[in-house]
Amino acid sequence: MRIFIAGFGTVGQGLAEVLDSREIFFKKRYGDNVKIVGVMDSKTYVTDPEGLAPMDLVSRKAETKRVGSRTYTDALEVLDSVDYDILVEVSPTNYETGGQGLKNIVHALECGKDVITTNKGPLAIKFGDLIALARRNRCKLKFEGSVGGAMPIINLCHDNLVGEKIQSIRGILNGTCNYILSKMDSGQPFEQALKEAQQLGYAEADPTGDVGGYDSACKVVILANSVFGRNVTFSDVSITGITGITEEAIALAKSRNMVVRLIGEVTDTKLEVAPRLVPRGHPLAVTGTLNAAQILSDLAGPITITGRGAGRLETASAILSDLISVLDDREE
C-alpha cells in the first residue's frame, strides 16, 4: 500500500497533512503498511521505498518551493522510478487536453495501479476511456474530490444508493457562483459581489471559469458519466452562466420568496448548467460558498447533500475517503 502523490500544490500538501494526522488510524486499520513512497511537483521529485515523512514534505515545499531535490523532465519516468500501488493525481488541471494529469493517470492505470484523483480536466475529457482502461487492468479509479470537494456525492450514489434508480441530480456545484448569488440576494449588484469574491480569494482574477458556468459543467459531465453511466463530454453540456443576472431578477425572485441559484442538472437525457429559481427553505437554497446536490431516486425520493466545495483539508478529506475505500478493498 505504497502511495505516489503527483502534484504538490494546495491539495497535495493538504493530503500530506491529512495522512500525517491519521497515522494512528492507518496503523490501527492496516498495520504499518501505508506509506508515501514518491511525490512530485511540476519540476522536482523525491522517492523513498521505505516511506517519506508527510510533514517533512510539506516543510520542504514551504521553505524551498520544491518538494524534491531532484529535477525531472519526464513525469512518467519518475513514476516508473519507484514501486507504488496507488497514484494520487492532484496536479494542476487542464480542461482542454487533460494535460500531464491525464498522461499520469493513463500511465498508472496501464501499469496496473489504482488511481485516486481530484483532477477534473482528464475526467471531463476522457472519462469513458479512463473507466474502460481501469476495468481492463482491474484497477480502481476513484475521484470523489473532483465534484463538490468535501461533499461526498459520488460515493453516496455508488455506495449508499446503489439499489436505487437515480433519476436526476440537480446541484450547486460551484461555491464562487453561490457566494456571488448569495450576496446579490441581499441587494448587491453582480459586479460588486464578484469583486468581493475576488478580494476574499473565492474568485480568480479571470473569473470566467466560475461565473461562466464552465467549472459547474465539468462536474455535470463527471456526474453524468459516473452516476448515470452516460458517455458525454464537456461540449455536450448546455451552459448559461450567472453574468447576465440582474438585480431586478433577484428582487423579483425575492418578492416571490425565491432565490436564484446556478444549478447543474443531469438526467438520462439532460445535461445543463443554468440559473434557476429555488424556493426559500428548499435544501438547495443554501447561502455562501457551499456546494449542494439533490439526488432524486425512485424509492428514497429527494436526498440532498451539502458541504464545502473547496479548501485544502476539505478536498484532502475526499481523497482520504477514496483512499480508505481502496485500501479496504485491497485488505480483503
Add this chain to the structure above:
Amino acid sequence: MRIFIAGFGTVGQGLAEVLDSREIFFKKRYGDNVKIVGVMDSKTYVTDPEGLAPMDLVSRKAETKRVGSRTYTDALEVLDSVDYDILVEVSPTNYETGGQGLKNIVHALECGKDVITTNKGPLAIKFGDLIALARRNRCKLKFEGSVGGAMPIINLCHDNLVGEKIQSIRGILNGTCNYILSKMDSGQPFEQALKEAQQLGYAEADPTGDVGGYDSACKVVILANSVFGRNVTFSDVSITGITGITEEAIALAKSRNMVVRLIGEVTDTKLEVAPRLVPRGHPLAVTGTLNAAQILSDLAGPITITGRGAGRLETASAILSDLISVLDDREE
C-alpha cells in the same frame, strides 16, 4: 441469503414492494440467492423455504388484514420454524420495554443471524447490549432506517466519513415538528399548524411523542451510541419540545432573518433536543416534513444531509441499503 420479515405494517409491506421491484437487480448482483422465507405480523405468519412472492404477501395482507394463514402465540418459535440468514425486524416499536421487537432482535442475534431493523425502541433502550451481542456472535446489526428514514446519515458516517473525527451532529430528526414549525414561519399559530399536521396524517391524535421531542430524543440516542461510540439511553437526553413556542418568538426570529427549528444535538458530551434559531439559507433551515442532519468533522467541515424522514418506500429504501450492504459482505 434467506430473509425473515418480522412485522408487516407499512414498513414491512413497503419492503416487500421494494424487494419485488428490485428482483432483476438482486438476480444480477447475487444470482437466485435472495428470497423471503418467512413473514409474520402481530398475529399470523407464513413460511416457505423455497421463497415467498413479495406481492402475494402484500395482497393477502390487504385483503385479509393478515399476512399468513397460521396464527401463533410465541414469535420466537415462529422464527425458529424456518432457516433464515437475515432478520428484518420492523414490528411496532415500544419505547419503554423494547417490546417484542427487542426479543426478536436478541433471539436472532443469539442464533447467529444478521439483523436489519428500523425499530427505534429496542435501539434506544438496549443499544450497547445489542451491539455487544452482535459482535460476540459475529453478526451484523444494521439500523439505517431508524434515524431519518430515507436520509442515509448512519451509513454516511460509518462508510464515507470513516476516516474523519466527527465532532458533532445537529439535526432535524422529526418531520412532524418541522412541518409545524414551517407553518408557524408563515404566521400560523401552533395549535392550528398541529391540527393541519394531524389532518394530513403527519401527526398522530396524541402528538406528544413528536411535539414533546421524545421521538427526536430516541434518534439522538441512536446517533450518540452508533456514531460517537457512547453508551447512553433515552433518560440521558435533555429534552425540550416545541409546544411552548409562541407566534411572537417566531416573528422575532423572522425579523432577524432566522427560523426556529427543533434540533437534536450530539457531541462526545452533549445530548440534547431543543428549539434553536437557524439562519435562513443555512442547510438546516429546511421547510416541510424533511429531516436534515449536519455532521461536523475535523477535515470535511460541516456536511449536511437532507431527506424524507418517513414514508412506506422511503423507510424501505433505508432497509434496502442495509440489506445490500449485508448481502455484499456475505458474498465476499
